Amino acid sequence: MDGFLNLNKPAGLTSHDCVAKVRRLLKLKRVGHGGTLDPAATGVLPIALGRATRLLQFLPGGKAYRATVRFGVKTTTDDLEGEILTAVPSPTLTLDQVKQALPQFQGKIQQIPPSYSAIQVQGKRLYELARSGEAVEAPIRTVEVFQMDVLDWRAGDFPELEVAIACGAGTYIRAIARDLGDCLNSGGTLASLTRTASSGFLLTDSLTLDQLSEQIQQDTFCPILPELALEHLPIVNLSAPEGKRWCQGQRIRLERTGLFPAPACRVRHENGFFLGIGQLVEPEDIQSNAAEVEDSAPKNGLILSAQVVLVPEG
Incomplete structure (x- = not known):
């Protein structure tokens, strides 16, 4: 399967x-x-x-979330699963104040991941180091938040903001909750999180x-x-002889028409069968013997090499 x-x-x-x-x-x-x-x-x-x-x-790397940020509370894990560090009522905090701060968390931003996260430092996960009591500063990372929309605001001693976030891979929503609370001088933590989209799903x-x-x-x-899960990648169609050679690991020279160098592309047999993932590169970008490259296409074409081959079992 x-x-x-x-x-x-x-x-x-x-x-x-x-x-x-x-x-x-x-x-x-x-x-x-x-x-x-x-x-x-x-x-x-x-x-x-x-x-x-x-x-x-x-x-694809894009992700989307529906998150609830609770203000007035700070925890060790930047969500409600952790130990509460401070809990100071913030009844005067308003939605307008929050909205004024939100643009700081959109676009390309620098972020310090939560201490309890799976990022590796010195060969160990941050959560392993945190649980052992070892103080390690998480490396600052650049992440991208494409869009942030307010869905709901619930006032009170510990007001809550419900927000929809579309972002790139590697973004920690817990860190956004923490930093947004710090920006508003109230403290903040993630109260709930649902991922609404990930990798095209x-x-x-x-x-x-x-x-x-x-x-x-x-x-x-x-x-x-x-x-179907890889529809965002460009398609390269191969003839039966080309497909056989490509599945055996041989680089194929292709005409340039409609094609362009790509980090990855879908490779199909001429009958429509999905063969796997390949890479299109300029001829001068690879080092190969002439015998390793199918030579029937023009010399100014692109070279298709194999990254992942999914040939029929049996």
């Missing part, structure tokens, strides 16, 4: 827990996930099945673990085809 599962992760499970459950349900050894979600978070968790695990790196199309189990029992589960 090769393909993808758009899983709606429940609260209380780690991303690794979800992979283990999917592995048991499908009786499949090769299962992986893209884009870790914190245990308390819910929503879209892309799951790769079988040989599609090799394609996780080629999924949408929450509206996702399956819960219970729904997956039911479909498996009814023999109706069908994974998302690998090529």
